[in-house]
Amino acid sequence: xxxxxxxxALTFGMELExxxxxxxxxxxxxxxxxxxxALAPHPDISRxxxxxxxxxxxxxxxxxxxxxxxxxxxxxxxxxxxxxxLPMELLIRGGGTQMTQFWNERSMAPTPRAAKLTERxxxxxxxxxxxxxxxHIGVESADDAIxxxxxxxxxxxxxxxxxxxxxFLQMADTGFVACRPLEPLMYPHGGPMPRLESWDAFExxxxxIFSTGLADSLKDIxxxxxxxxxxxxxxxxxxxxxxxxxxxxxxxxxxxxxxxLALQGALKLPPQSSPATAERVSRFMACRDGLDADLFxxxxxxxxxxxxxxxxxxxxxxxxxxxxxxxxxxxALRQHCAHAQDAQLMRTMxxxxxxxxxxxxxxxQSLSALLLGPMSExxx
Numbered sequence: 001x002x003x004x005x006x007x008x009a010l011t012f013g014m015e016l017e018x019x020x021x022x023x024x025x026x027x028x029x030x031x032x033x034x035x036x037x038a039l040a041p042h043p044d045i046s047r048x049x050x051x052x053x054x055x056x057x058x059x060x061x062x063x064x065x066x067x068x069x070x071x072x073x074x075x076x077x078x079x080x081x082x083x084x085x086l087p088m089e090l091l092i093r094g095g096g097t098q099m100t101q102f103w104n105e106r107s108m109a110p111t112p113r114a115a116k117l118t119e120r121x122x123x124x125x126x127x128x129x130x131x132x133x134x135x136h137i138g139v140e141s142a143d144d145a146i147x148x149x150x151x152x153x154x155x156x157x158x159x160x161x162x163x164x165x166x167x168f169l170q171m172a173d174t175g176f177v178a179c180r181p182l183e184p185l186m187y188p189h190g191g192p193m194p195r196l197e198s199w200d201a202f203e204x205x206x207x208x209i210f211s212t213g214l215a216d217s218l219k220d221i222x223x224x225x226x227x228x229x230x231x232x233x234x235x236x237x238x239x240x241x242x243x244x245x246x247x248x249x250x251x252x253x254x255x256x257x258x259x260x261l262a263l264q265g266a267l268k269l270p271p272q273s274s275p276a277t278a279e280r281v282s283r284f285m286a287c288r289d290g291l292d293a294d295l296f297x298x299x300x301x302x303x304x305x306x307x308x309x310x311x312x313x314x315x316x317x318x319x320x321x322x323x324x325x326x327x328x329x330x331x332a333l334r335q336h337c338a339h340a341q342d343a344q345l346m347r348t349m350x351x352x353x354x355x356x357x358x359x360x361x362x363x364x365q366s367l368s369a370l371l372l373g374p375m376s377e378x379x380x
Contacts, residue, residue, distance in 0.1 A: 001203065002202075002203055002206065002218075002229050003229060004141070004142035004145065004199070004227070004229040004232060005229060005230055005231065005232040006140050006141065006232050007063075007138030007139060007140065007231065007232030007233055008138050008140075009138060009139060009140050009144075009263065010137065010138060010256055010259060010260055010263070010322055011063050011064065011065060011137075011138035012063070012064055012070070012135065012136060012137050012138065012252055012253075012255070012256045013060070013061045013062060013063050013064060013070075013135075013136045013233075013252075014060075014061050014070070014074070014133060014134060014135050014136065014248060014249075014252045015058060015059065015060050015061075015133065015134040015136075016058070016059045016074070016078075016094075016133050016241055016245075016248055017051060017056050017057075017058050017059075017130075017131040017132055017133070017241055018056065018057050018058075018059065018078075018081065018092050018093065018094065018131065018241065019055065019056065019091075019092070019093045019094070019095065019098050019131055019241075020032060020035070020055050020056065020057060020085070020090055020091075020092065021055075021090060021091040021092075021093055021098070021364045021368070022089070022090060022091075022361075023089045023090060023091050023361065023364070023365065024089060024361055025360065025361055026099070026100070026359075026360030026361040026362075026363060026364035026365075027100045027360070028055040028098050028100055028101065028105075028106075029055060029090055030053070030054035030055050030106075030107040031054065031055070031088065031090060032050050032051070032054045032055065032056060032057050032109070033050075033054060033109075033110075034088065035048070035057050035081070035084055035085075036048070036050060038084045039080075039084070042080065044077060044080070046060075047059060047060050047061070047062070047077055048060070048077070048081075050109045050111060051109065051129075052108060052109055052111075052113070052114045052117055052125050052128075052129070053106045053107060053108055053109060053114075053125070053126060053129040054106075054107045054108070054109055055098075055106065055107075055129065056129070056131065057081055057092070059074070059077050059078065059081070061073050061074055061077070063138070065323070066323045066325045066326060067249050067250070067252070067253040067323070067325060067326045067328075067329045068325050070249050070252060070253075071245070071246070071249045071329075074245050074248065074249055075245055075372060078092065078245050078371060078372060079372065082371070082372070091364055091365060091368040092368060092371060093243075093364060093367045093368040093370075093371060094131070094165065094241045094242050094243040094244065094248075094342075094367070094370070094371055095131060095165045095166065095240065095241060095243060095342070095346065095367060096130055096131050096132065096163075096164075096165045096166030096178060096179075096180035096240030096241055097130050097131065097166040097168060097169050097179060097180050097240075098131070098168075099168045099169075099171060099350075099360065099363070099364075100170075100171065100360070101129065101130075101169055101170065102170055103123055103126040103127040103129065104123075104126070106126040106129045108125065108126070113219075120214055121187070124186055124187065127183060127186070128183045128184070128186075128187075130166065130180040130183055131166075131180070131240070131241040132180065132237060132238075132239060132240060132241055133163065133239035133240065133241050133242065133248055133251065133252075134235055134236065134237045134239070135235070135236045135239070135251070135252045135255045135256070136228060136231060136233035136234070136235050137152075137233055137234050137235075137236075137255065137256055137259045138232060138233055139232060139233065139234055140232075142199035142202075142227070142229065143198055143199050144263070145199070145227045145229075145232075145233070145234045146196050146197075146198060146199055146201070146202055146227065147262065147263075148234045148259050148262050148263065149193055149196070149225045149226070149227060149234045150193075150195055150196065150269055151258070151259075151262040151267050151268070151269060151299070152225050152234065152236050152255070152258065152259065152262070153192055153193045153195075153223075153224055153225040154269060154297070154298040154299055155258055155267075155313075156192065156224045156225065156236070156238045156283065157279075157282040157283050157285070157286035157293075157295045157296070157306075158286070158295060158306060158309055158310060158313075159236065159238050159239055159251075159255070160178050160181050160238050160239075160240075160283065160286040160287060160290075161177075161178075161286040161289075161290040161291045161293060161295065161306045161341075162239075162251065162254075162290075162291065162310065162333070162337055163178070163238075163239040163240045163242055163247075163251055163342070164177035164178035164240060164286075164287075164290040164291070164341050164342060164343045165177075165178070165240040165241065165242060165243055165341075165342035165343055165346065166178050166179045166180035166181075166240050166343070167179070167343040167346055167347055168346065168350070171356060172356075173347070175288070176287050176288050177287070177288065177289065177290035177341055177343035177344075178240055178286065178287045178290060178343065179287065180240050181224075181238055181240075181283070181286075181287050182287055184222040184223075184224075187222050188212070188214055189209050189212075189214065189215055189220065189221045189222060189223070190222035190223070191222075191223065191224065192223065192224050192225075192279065192283065193223040193224055193225045193226055195269075195273065202227060206218065206221070209221060222237075223237070224236070224237055224238045225237065225238075234259070236255055239251060240342070242342060243342045243345065243346075243367060243370045243371070243376070244370050244371055244372070244373055244374065244375060244376070245371060245372060246329075246332075246373070246374055246375055247333065247336065247342075247375045249329060250329040250330060250332060250333035250336075250375070251333065253326040253329045253330055253333075254313075254314075254317070254329075254330050254333055256322055256326070257317040257321065257322055257326065257330060258313060258317070260317075260320070260321075260322045261313075261316055261317065261320065264320065266316060266320065267299055267316075268299065269298060269299060270298075270299070270301060272301075274296065274298040274301060278296040278298075278303075279296060279298060281296070282295045282296035282303075286306070290306070290341045290343060291306045291307055291310075291337055291341055292306070292341075293305075293306050294306070295309060297309055307337065307338065310334060310337055311334065314330060314331070314334045317330060318331075332375060333375070336375040336376075340375075340376060345370075345376055346367065349363055349366045349367065350363055352366075353366065
């Protein structure tokens with residue numbers, strides 16, 4: 001039995017995985033242990049964590065009721081990391097992948113979990129040394145978590161498109177705006193969360209997964225969306241880490257607003273299942289083309305231009321907001337998405353810095369400078 005800890009409905013928090021980059025070379029730096037040592041006396045040390053590989057620092061916000069308070073905390077925590085990075089001649093930056101991300105050069109953290117992942121999956125955890133954002137939504141019951149999970153999984157291609165910030169890998173343009181969400185598909189228990197009828201059905205699915213010996217906790221299930229029973233939340237995991245904290249908070253507020261519509265019954269899955277191919281193709285198109293794609297909406301059972309789907313959801317949110325203060329962030333996010341994708345901005349900056357023959361440090365510095373600023377706009 002997986003006990004579910006009740007949470008206040010529609011409270012929310014987020015996790016951000018930031019890149020640690022050498023300011024002089026623009027190359028990933030395996031420096032997270034030094035960061036944790038520097039953070040040891042900090043009163044908010046519990047808000048930071050190691051990841052499986054050493055070129056990542058994870059930031060975890062506390063529980064929030066509105067986007068303003070989340071923005072204040074996330075900005076302060078990010079500034080703390082930037083302050084530590086400066087004398088170390090390192091950069092903190094967003095983005096879902098790093099240009100120089102070669103799996104064989106990654107260093108695993110000296111933790112029991114990292115050792116277990118290496119034993120189970122060989123090189124895959126080093127390949128999966130990517131940078132994502134996770135949003136947690138509080139729910140009052142286990143069955144509510146499943147109901148919300150099904151709806152939020154249906155929206156996942158749009159979430160991927162809105163946050164797309166991983167066009168590069170191993171010094172090359174991948175041809176995708178978001179290559180990071182392709183990585184979990186390599187794992188036996190990765191990819192979309194299956195459509196589930198109840199908490200009992202989820203427990204049965206989890207039990208089957210645990211019986212394989214390749215997972216012994218829910219942390220080992222790399223679904224796009226998954227319940228987090230010890231927190232009393234449903235967790236959305238498909239976002240690339242945005243280039244700026246402001247966008248991260250806006251995406252979290254939008255996710256919570258969609259969850260609210262689902263709890264109200266305004267977003268509801270139809271009784272019939274979607275064509276499996278349509279949902280798989282939609283996720284792929286979101287990774288390849290982002291907001292320029294036509295995506296399949298399982299709620300209405302139709303293909304829609306991604307920006308039209310986003311506009312429809314934002315209009316529904318405006319009719320029934322969780323919190324009036326959050327609307328400022330959500331409307332700014334819609335405006336940003338009408339003009340730009342982070343992946344486009346990354347490609348533009350890469351060209352401006354000279355491309356493969358250019359200055360990788362200049363490129364990384366330009367991206368790092370965006371972290372604590374407003375959402376950038378480039379013409380689509």
